[in-house]
Structure formats: structure tokens, C-alpha cells
Amino acid sequence: MATTIHPAAVVHPEAKLGQDVQVGPYCVIEAKVEIGDGCRLDAFSQVKNYTSMGPGNHVRSYACLGDEPQHLGFKGEETWVRIGEGNDFREFVTVHRGTPQGHMQTKIGSHCLFMAYAHVAHDCLIGDHVIVANAVSMAGHVEIGDHAIVSGMVAIQQFARVGEYAFLGGLSGYSNDVPPYMLAQGTRAKLYGPNLIGLKRKGFSTQTIGAIKKAYRTIFRSGLMREEALAKALAEFPGVPEVERLVEFVKTTTRGITSDAGRGASGGED
Structure with a gap:
């Protein structure tokens, strides 16, 4: 199928869109953007400069990908958000670019789900098949391994790592690393052994x-x-x-x- 762009969308002529991309009304796509085949952008979503995504991603209404990092040392340098394939960014999700002080990019793998109001900060590295529930807040430089699940209203402090297949309980704060395969929860989170059900x-x-x-x-x-x-x-x-x-x-x-x-x-x- 051919790419379709709603007449009410604003798409910069230098943006690179693949085949079968659907752009809904009032979307904004800036110049230095690469969008893979089969992606879908719902009404009022934004993809800002220095963002690239692979095929099959779905960006829901009012999500914003690629905005500048919330970092006082950032001076407008060229840094990126790089996204794999088959991800779902629900309403009001925000993903910010990397910083020169970090990886120069924020990187998201493939087949992840980011539920409404989740925030991925600058220089975060997210693996594949990760589920991030509603209103999760990640600080900068957070790393989350493949198949991890982060429950709703979790806060993860900068530079913390979450291992693959870990399960983070909701309404919890994580300031230290959570090892792979583990279950953690609590206002000041603690480990409760392996994530057996998962x-x-x-x-x-x-x-x-x-x-x-x-x-x-x-x-x-x-x-x-x-x-x-x-x-x-x-x-x-x-x-x-x-x-x-x-x-x-x-x-x-x-x-x-x-x-x-x-x-x-x-x-x-x-």
C-alpha cells in the first residue's frame, strides 16, 4: 500500500517515510526523521528531529518521540532517538534524545509496549519485548534488559540497570540495579527472589x-x-x-x- 498522509498533518519535506506509512490528522513530523515501512502515527502524535524508527511501529495520539533531553548541560547538539520495529507507544508517551555526556542516543529495541504517560529519558537503553506500564518515569541513562516488565507508577533513578526477565512491582522506587530474572517491589524496592511466574x-x-x-x-x-x-x-x-x-x-x-x-x-x- 502507498503511504497516506492526512491533509491536516504537518510533514517536513525532508522527512524520510517508508512504504505503507499512515499519518493521521494533526500529526507533526520534523525534518530529520526516518520512519520505517508500515508505521502508523495516530492523530496529534509528534516525531521530532533526530528520530529514526524501524518498520511496524505504532505511535498513538499525543505521544511525542525525539524531543530534546531534560538536561541542563544540553546545548542543542545532534543526538538521536533510535527505535527498532514493532513497538507500541501509547497515549502521551515521551521519549527524549541522548546527550553528549551519555551515549549520544536513546535506544529502544523491538516489540516493546509503552503504556500511557510513560517517560523514557535521555540516554536510556531499552531491550526487546519490554513492557513499561502506565506513568513509569525513567531518569537518564537507565538500562532495561529484554523481556523485563516495569509495573505502573514506577520511578527508576539515573544509571540504574534492570536485568532481563525481571519484574518490577508498581508504586515503587528503584535506585539500585535489579538483577535479571528477579522480582522486586516496595517504596524503597527490595528483592523478593526469582520472578517465578514470569x-x-x-x-x-x-x-x-x-x-x-x-x-x-x-x-x-x-x-x-x-x-x-x-x-x-x-x-x-x-x-x-x-x-x-x-x-x-x-x-x-x-x-x-x-x-x-x-x-x-x-x-x-x-
Whole structure:
């Protein structure tokens, strides 16, 4: 199908639109924009300068992609928002460009869902198949791994990392890294063990989930020093990629790891 642009839309002649793109009324697309095949922009959405997106993205009404970062050091430099394919940006979602102090880009993978009023700040790196629920606020430089779920009204502090397949409970604040495969929640968030329901839904085997559970207990609840606990977890489960990834993530933290809620806490581990 041919690209269709509503007469009430404002599309800069230098913008690059692929095939079968649908642009609704009162959309604004600025000059330095690249939009892939099959994308759909609903009424009143905006795609601003230095934004590129792959095929099949859906930008809903009043969403705004590619605005300048909310950073006092930003002086109008050319920085980008780069978006993969098949993402859904719901109403009033905002995604801001990177900064020279960061990655020079904000990057979003493919097949993600950003629910209404979610905000992706400058220099964030979002993986594939990520779900970001309503009114989530990410500060700059946040990283979220593949298949993670971020529940509604979550706040994530700058430079924090969220590992793949993690589940972040809603109405919670996250200032430290949340390891992959884990469940975390709380006003000052704490870990509650592996994200068991999520891992089962994603097809992880019983053996793999069992290894993640035992490695979690070794790392966070054995009473060993952190380096000793990490070495023990690797020794107990040699060749298990998920355990190796968990250990690597903990080793490479710079902000620190979200603390464990304690042995008596209820949550995803039991």
C-alpha cells in the first residue's frame, strides 16, 4: 500500500517515510526523521528531529518521540532517538534524545509496549519485548534488559540497570540495579527472589528455574561475602547460562544491587 498522509498533518519535506506509512490528522513530523515501512502515527502524535524508527511501529495520539533531553548541560547538539520495529507507544508517551555526556542516543529495541504517560529519558537503553506500564518515569541513562516488565507508577533513578526477565512491582522506587530474572517491589524496592511466574510463562525449564532459585539463595542469603557467594554459585551450577548471567550482572554493578528483603519475606521465590 502507498503511504497516506492526512491533509491536516504537518510533514517536513525532508522527512524520510517508508512504504505503507499512515499519518493521521494533526500529526507533526520534523525534518530529520526516518520512519520505517508500515508505521502508523495516530492523530496529534509528534516525531521530532533526530528520530529514526524501524518498520511496524505504532505511535498513538499525543505521544511525542525525539524531543530534546531534560538536561541542563544540553546545548542543542545532534543526538538521536533510535527505535527498532514493532513497538507500541501509547497515549502521551515521551521519549527524549541522548546527550553528549551519555551515549549520544536513546535506544529502544523491538516489540516493546509503552503504556500511557510513560517517560523514557535521555540516554536510556531499552531491550526487546519490554513492557513499561502506565506513568513509569525513567531518569537518564537507565538500562532495561529484554523481556523485563516495569509495573505502573514506577520511578527508576539515573544509571540504574534492570536485568532481563525481571519484574518490577508498581508504586515503587528503584535506585539500585535489579538483577535479571528477579522480582522486586516496595517504596524503597527490595528483592523478593526469582520472578517465578514470569519465568514459567516464558518457557524456562523447571531445572533452570531451580538453578536460578538456588543461586539466588547462595548469593543473597547464605551469609557469605559477595565474591565468595558468587564463586560458590558458579561452582554449584557450572554451564548454566542463566546463573552465569546473574553472577556477571552482580559483578559488574556500579550503583550497587537492590537489597534482599530477607528470609521471612513473601514474594516470588517460594
